[in-house]
Amino acid sequence: MTTRRTLLLTGIAIALLVAAVASFAASPAPDGLERVAEDQGFLERAQDARYELLPDYTIPGLGEGPLSTAAAGAVGVLVVAAATLGAGALLRRRHKQEQ
Amino acid sequence: MLAAPITTALEAAAGPALHIPDGFLSAPVSIVGWVVTATVVTVAARRAERTLSDRAVPLMGVMAAFIFAAQMMNFPVAGGTSGHLLGGALAAALLGPWAAIIVMTAVVGLQGLLFQDGGLLVMGANIFNMGIVTVGLSTLLFRLARPLARGGTGTLIVAFVAAWLTVEAAAALTALQLALSGTSPLEIALPAMLTVHALIGIGEGLITVAALAFVRTTSPNLLPASLTSEVAR
Numbered sequence: 398m399t400t401r402r403t404l405l406l407t408g409i410a411i412a413l414l415v416a417a418v419a420s421f422a423a424s425p426a427p428d429g430l431e432r433v434a435e436d437q438g439f440l441e442r443a444q445d446a447r448y449e450l451l452p453d454y455t456i457p458g459l460g461e462g463p464l465s466t467a468a469a470g471a472v473g474v475l476v477v478a479a480a481t482l483g484a485g486a487l488l489r490r491r492h493k494q495e496q
Numbered sequence: 497m498l499a500a501p502i503t504t505a506l507e508a509a510a511g512p513a514l515h516i517p518d519g520f521l522s523a524p525v526s527i528v529g530w531v532v533t534a535t536v537v538t539v540a541a542r543r544a545e546r547t548l549s550d551r552a553v554p555l556m557g558v559m560a561a562f563i564f565a566a567q568m569m570n571f572p573v574a575g576g577t578s579g580h581l582l583g584g585a586l587a588a589a590l591l592g593p594w595a596a597i598i599v600m601t602a603v604v605g606l607q608g609l610l611f612q613d614g615g616l617l618v619m620g621a622n623i624f625n626m627g628i629v630t631v632g633l634s635t636l637l638f639r640l641a642r643p644l645a646r647g648g649t650g651t652l653i654v655a656f657v658a659a660w661l662t663v664e665a666a667a668a669l670t671a672l673q674l675a676l677s678g679t680s681p682l683e684i685a686l687p688a689m690l691t692v693h694a695l696i697g698i699g700e701g702l703i704t705v706a707a708l709a710f711v712r713t714t715s716p717n718l719l720p721a722s723l724t725s726e727v728a729r
Contacts (some may be wrong), residue, residue, distance in 0.1 A: 399702070401554045405523040408558025412565040419568035424578035428570060429512050430578040430670060436682050437688065444519035446612035454568060454611055470568055473610060474561045481560035481602045484597070485553035488545040495545075 443488030518615030530620030544594035574644035579696025600627025630662035649672020663697035
């Protein structure tokens with residue numbers, strides 16, 4: 398149990414660190430698909446999102462700087478981890494019920 | 497003179513990765529993407545349910561968190577272009593295919609839902625390209641190369657090659673979907689996507705190898721069995 402908790406806490410700490418570093422160190426250059434879309438002239442076909450929660454990895458109200466991205470990234474890390482843990486736990490419970 | 501490139505760069509940061517935005521794919525291609533993805537994820541959930549150990553659940557959470565964060569880390573490649581990790585090969589190496597598909601689905605799904613990174617109509621295609629194909633192809637390659645991948649340097653070389661190929665496969669599929677949607681002809685989209693992602697794939701390979709080497713050093717019990725065992729954990 399302790400080992401599992403250590404794995405979880407260490408792993409999430411590493412993920413938070415990576416998101417924080419990415420918030421100021423990530424390259425702002427267009428990525429592969431966007432580069433191709435731009436070069437081939439179909440980038441303007443991209444539609445705006447239907448709604449915006451944390452648009453472009455920023456927190457609305459905190460601006461578009463690294464701090465806003467780091468905060469949005471931290472939210473993302475925790476939500477993604479929680480959702481996956483929830484899904485994993487659900488699958489485990491269904492497995493135990495079937496046994 | 498200086499303002500224009502900076503503005504372009506800021507706008508670019510807001511753009512898609514291999515994450516397709518809504519508008520690039522036609523309705524039929526988007527619907528097929530959703531149907532295929534929903535089917536595979538359902539199968540993956542059933543298979544994961546049977547094979548998942550209690551121990552694997554926290555690792556799933558950690559892998560999802562790490563892959564999400566690592567996907568934020570765009571690295572520059574040649575020609576003013578950037579790329580980022582997809583993570584399918586890494587997830588497959590550590591979790592086996594079924595749990596890895598669940599992890600990749602959570603990452604790509606929440607990127608679309610929360611961060612507007614990747615469209616909602618095309619989410620099925622995005623999960624298929626970046627999650628299912630990368631996990632499936634790398635799992636196949638790990639199994640084919642099992643004699644070479646027994647936990648040593650061979651494992652890392654196999655992982656590098658597999659990771660590189662998963663990016664090319666995802667790029668090729670994206671090009672095919674763009675062509676089927678009438679967005680860009682295949683003879684133009686395919687070579688363009690394969691060329692730029694050949695470089696991005698090197699980054700995928702390096703990060704995958706670095707992460708596996710890190711896991712091997714810090715928690716060796718997680719690595720060799722999963723890359724060499726018959727049954728996915």
